[in-house]
Amino acid sequence: MNETVRVAAVQAEPVWLDLDATTDKTIDLMREASESGAQLIAFPETWIPGYPVFLWSHSVFEQMDFVARYRANSMSIDSDQIRKIREAASQYSISVVLGFSEKDGGSLYMAQIIIDETGEIVLHRRKLKPTHVERTLFGESDGSGIKVVDTALGRIGALNCFEHLQPLTKYAMYTQNQQIHVAGWPCLGVMGDVPALSPETIMACSQTYALEGGTFVITATQIMSDEGAMAFPTVGGKPSPVYTGGGGYARAYGPDSTLLTEPLDPATEGLVFADLDFGAIEAAKLTLDPAGHYSRPDVTALLFDNRPQAPVVQTQKLPQASWHEENLSSSALDTEPTPIDM
Template sequence: MTAQTVRAAAVQAEPRWLDLDAGVQQVVDLIGEAAANGARLVAFPETFVPGYPWWIWLDAPAWGMQFVARYSTNSMTRDGAEMARIAAAAAEHRVHVVLGFSERAGGSLYMSQAFLDDTGKVVGVRRKLKPTHVERSVFGEGDGSDIQVHETPFGRLGALNCWEHFQPLTKYAMYSLGEQIHVASWPSFSLYRGAAQALGPEVNNAASLVYAVEGQTFVLAPCGVIGPAAHELFADTDAKRELLRQGGGFARIYGPEGTELAQPLPETEEGILYADLDPALLAVAKSAADPVGHYSRPDVFRLLFNANPNPAVVRRPALPTVEEPADLVPVDGSDLIPTA
């Protein structure tokens, strides 16, 4: 990182559910708000545009089919007009952005994160390597090329989605790329509250905190919120409203040695967390433990990391055209014999 402190922001907000235009406008507005408060980097929750598909956790697939076409239509491409609007906002306000969005590519959707720099360039887009549990009924998976860390003026920036923070080898691959600022994007921690501890804020905020200390990185952990609009759309019974409670916003910002750097918001409140990231903390943290450096044991453990894209179709180059030899002449239109 540079020697200067940089202000970073983590969004805690309810998405504009299944409404692409409104969702993009919300992102543009939040970028402007963060920039007005001095942020040079702003991070958004998982699949913030057009919102996380909560129906997959609440009822049978037959019931959930009512959302499928609408969700696909309101998902965003990585290079379309909507991304261009967000990129223009990043350029206007001179901020870097990490945006969680449902990416539409052909007939498939992916849980993606876009990296935009302060000139409005889309530096990279990554996809969640393995969607979790019922997420696989909606989304495809990424490949090794989706392990990405990007150079910025204020440090090496990377990102993962949600339960990718419970994949030890994925994390180690990220650490190996020299990450200094990490975005841990989460959808909300309001699902199955009181019944599934692993989905709750204690466990998942612990994952973000451990990532910070284990990898010695700053961690921005933006988080979505479940509000009345989500209940209106997804929870048509009392049972579903109990399964998906309102609230769940638990955005956090952590230092590389475990310090909580921002005052949390109430879980039902929308807003932005801010923290000033002091690069001196990185040196302090790395001096104690560097898992891919002085604190590693490559003679005992090594990670095999295939960072190559893995496309479904590999096109072979066209074969060269074979020219007829000059000393051959046709006899009956099909046979060729040498000339005497």
């Protein structure tokens, strides 16, 4: 494992609702990051095929055509597009944290994968609970995606968007001794005037994660241009009514909450780079380690179920003795309840 890691955070506009074109742009950004010495590149939430802005700006009736196009331009984990990105990761010897709309059967999920420098997928996760109107398009996940993985670059994990406002989800991540966290955010150029959704609030969430978790946090965001706003026109042919412009806030924060990167203009596409010295984690946790010496498990503790869940369990794969046979036997049913001292 390297003691110092060079990372790149993406601040760019997807080719809205275009799977193949955004895949090509993804690979171009990977090459650019690698040529600048980056060992890891972080992409925004639902980077491919772009965040579904129409969910917030159009009535349900008006969304139908957008939903069909969005589904058609989402990708499965075994798609040709994922294969191309994996091959590029190997070619450029760069690890990738990618946010995308995942198609699995008849459902969509807000997914993230971590691809290592050899092109192997070392983590595949989905957003635990989509936010507000996102739930009309995307399905939920389970606790198996709240996970930090060992890589050649260190212990890496990722969350999407408002998962950074779920205190228990964050705490489950903090307990896994993260060193690099990727915060995937959508286009911040929409509804930026709403305080809870403003770039300032979102960056504060990212910075807080770094401080609480004692980890480096890399934030990646989409931007939206005037032309991009026309990808989601109103019935009258006007730009998306929630468009507020720009929205680029690619950053890197240190484990003591220090901003490590020079911000780009919010309307400018590009990459920001940071060199991460893991010694800073040790120093930060001497002061504050909420999942370690600064915890009080005798007072508060987290119940965390990280088992994968499935909607169907095939009975032939269950043990021969069923749960009912083992636990509801006649002897068990005849047992007197044990009194509880009050």
